[in-house]
Amino acid sequence: MKKELPVVIDLFCGAGGLSEGFKQAGFKSILGIDVDKSALETFALNHAGAETICGDISQITREQIAKKINRDTVDLIIGGPPCQGFSLAGRRNPNDPRNKLVQEFLRIVREFKPKFFVIENVQGFKSMRDKSGKLVIEIVKELAKESGYSVKPYLLNSKDYSVAQKRRRMFLIGSKKKNVEFDIKKTKEVVVGDLLFPQETIAEKYFYSQRLIDGFLRRAKRNKKLKRGFGWQFLKMNDQSYTISARYYKDGCEALVKYDDEFKAGSIRKLTERECARIQSFPDNYKFAGGKIKTYKQIGNAVPPNMAKAVAKSIKRILNS
Numbered sequence: 085m086k087k088e089l090p091v092v093i094d095l096f097c098g099a100g101g102l103s104e105g106f107k108q109a110g111f112k113s114i115l116g117i118d119v120d121k122s123a124l125e126t127f128a129l130n131h132a133g134a135e136t137i138c139g140d141i142s143q144i145t146r147e148q149i150a151k152k153i154n155r156d157t158v159d160l161i162i163g164g165p166p167c168q169g170f171s172l173a174g175r176r177n178p179n180d181p182r183n184k185l186v187q188e189f190l191r192i193v194r195e196f197k198p199k200f201f202v203i204e205n206v207q208g209f210k211s212m213r214d215k216s217g218k219l220v221i222e223i224v225k226e227l228a229k230e231s232g233y234s235v236k237p238y239l240l241n242s243k244d245y246s247v248a249q250k251r252r253r254m255f256l257i258g259s260k261k262k263n264v265e266f267d268i269k270k271t272k273e274v275v276v277g278d279l280l281f282p283q284e285t286i287a288e289k290y291f292y293s294q295r296l297i298d299g300f301l302r303r304a305k306r307n308k309k310l311k312r313g314f315g316w317q318f319l320k321m322n323d324q325s326y327t328i329s330a331r332y333y334k335d336g337c338e339a340l341v342k343y344d345d346e347f348k349a350g351s352i353r354k355l356t357e358r359e360c361a362r363i364q365s366f367p368d369n370y371k372f373a374g375g376k377i378k379t380y381k382q383i384g385n386a387v388p389p390n391m392a393k394a395v396a397k398s399i400k401r402i403l404n405s
């Protein structure tokens with residue numbers, strides 16, 4: 085008989101980058117929850133058989149989830165609760181809007197008692213403190229301990245996990261087993277030059293106009309005088325990309341392709357949506373719903389699947405041991 089894969093709930097699932105990594109490591113996402121309709125559509129397109137709930141997680145009850153997935157427990161809960169200027173001040177107060185989403189994540193953990201949980205967040209999460217000066221991570225650890233979990237933090241950079249991008253992320257892995265270390269193994273390096281499409285295949289709309297280039301050059305000159313950053317960054321083909329953010333759709337100035345040093349129209353361009361997806365390590369058959377801007381946003385918001393896969397594999401090894 086075929087063995088059932090360990091099942092996962094993905095909270096704040098977005099486009100499903102985190103789930104994709106777990107899927108590639110042999111887990112199965114059975115539910116994605118997000119408030120953004122098109123991100124959820126992307127999740128559904130790529131995670132066949134998974135249920136979805138569109139809505140604010142704080143309004144979604146245990147019963148609603150249990151009914152959707154037809155179970156009361158799961159193996160794993162994963163997700164990246166957005167942190168709005170993060171503070172867990174007043175952590176005992178579930179109505180405090182600042183700590184609401186992490187609290188909600190931990191509420192669902194309490195309700196579905198997974199063997200493990202994974203909270204993904206920005207690297208700054210590591211040093212965030214509440215109003216009283218207490219580290220947020222310590223507060224999460226205490227709250228998780230009350231539900232029987234021990235929590236280990238891991239600060240990772242996606243470039244170490246076959247992602248052609250530098251992106252630092254914090255992973256908190258909660259486990260019912262005490263004193264487990266998760267051995268998140270590094271994988272081979274990938275660079276931008278391996279992933280870009282040839283210049284002649286790129287549509288004109290991705291190239292900067294002369295007007296835009298001249299505007300950036302003026303700004304660069306001004307900023308140099310003021311000893312500020314230049315305002316645009318060019319990719320190095322033999323290195324990883326700068327972090328692709330959810331704002332990339334605007335002018336893409338955080339990571340541009342420059343073909344020569346002439347600064348003429350036709351020599352500088354943004355990355356296409358598919359190139360951004362590749363730089364985030366999404367497979368080429370990953371589909372995105374919602375049009376150009378939403379696609380860039382979903383990609384910029386995502387956890388690179390290859391980084392998620394390395395985390396997932398470390399959990400799988402413990403699960404199987």
Ligand SMILES: C[S@@+](CC[C@H](N)C(=O)[O-])C[C@H]1O[C@@H](n2cnc3c(N)ncnc32)[C@H](O)[C@@H]1O
Pocket residue numbers: 096097098099100101102103117118119120123139140141142163164165166185382385386387388
């Ligand atoms: C950083 S993105 C998640 C990326 C995702 N883990 C991935 O790998 O593709 C955060 C997501 O949280 C969702 N979100 C924000 N507040 C929410 C809430 N109150 N309830 C449900 N989803 C929410 C956003 O719509 C967004 O898609």
